[in-house]
Amino acid sequence: MxxxxxxxxxxxxxxxxxxxxxxxxxxxxxxxxxxxxxxxxxxxxxxxxxxxxxxxxxxxxxxxxxNDWIYGLTKDANQVVSENIEELLMTVRLLESENLAKVVENIFHAASVVIISRGLSVRIADSFARDLQFLDVKAVSLYQDNMQAYLENLPRNTFVIGLSLSGETDLIVATAKKAKRDGKKF
Missing domain, CATH: 1.10.10.10 (Winged helix-like DNA-binding domain superfamily/Winged helix DNA-binding domain)
Structure with missing residues (x-):
């Protein structure tokens, strides 16, 4: 050598x-x-x-x-965790630290958190909502066609997070714009 x-x-x-x-x-x-x-x-x-x-x-x-780095989980479960962590790391790298800090602050000060998504982003949104629930945050993942109507009935102190791989999913963009107009934090 x-x-x-x-x-x-x-x-x-x-x-x-x-x-x-x-x-x-x-x-x-x-x-x-x-x-x-x-x-x-x-x-x-x-x-x-x-x-x-x-x-x-x-x-x-x-x-x-x-590597089964989470003791007690099956190989398949560890693979899912690994994929979610990889996706999260890629997303976090795209965010500036100031923006990320604001998102975290908004999550923990909101009455509830709604994560809207479609297609391939649904699995990530579901996982994120469950993770927030473990932290005692009222969170739900929403991917139905009627998400705009659902958001109308939520309090103004609802923090809405939109997930879209392209950033251009029509329903997510339209729902985000409506949520902002309705006074929700986005």
Whole structure:
């Protein structure tokens, strides 16, 4: 095995200590985060017997998916949890920290939380609503065609969260606009 330089040791330790984050990033993003060059990361991985970053990243993803890291859950249950965590991490990365803090504050100060969604976002909305319920937040996931009528009967202190993979789902956008007009926080 080739000996690692001090910079390469730093890079290897950085990769190993940030595995959950690393598998969601590009080599350029990691380089920026670790304050090193992408070529230094590739060189380090090659010295550690990887063909490149893709092989390392794929191996770490497989380890994460195989690992029953929540004791007592089946492999399938852990896979679902892993997928939800991955989706949540991708979503959180898109949010600015100030906006995220406002969302969390609104959730915990609202009389109730309604998460509206359609299609592939429904599973995420259901999971999010259940997670909020475990935190004693009155939350419900709503994906029926009549969601606008449902929201009309809720108090003004209802916080509405819209989930849409594209951000352009007609019913979600129309419901969000109506909720805002009706004085709901969105």
């Amino acid at each position: 080739n000996h690692l330089t001090s910079v390469e040791i730093y890079i290897w330790n950085y990769l190993e200590e940030n595995k959950a984050k690393i598998i969601q990033m590009t080599v350029a993003q990691i380089a920026e985060s670790a304050h090193v060059s992408p070529s230094s990361i590739i060189r380090t991985l090659k010295k550690k017997n990887f063909s490149g970053f893709s092989e390392y990243k794929n191996m770490e993803k497989q380890k994460l998916n195989r």
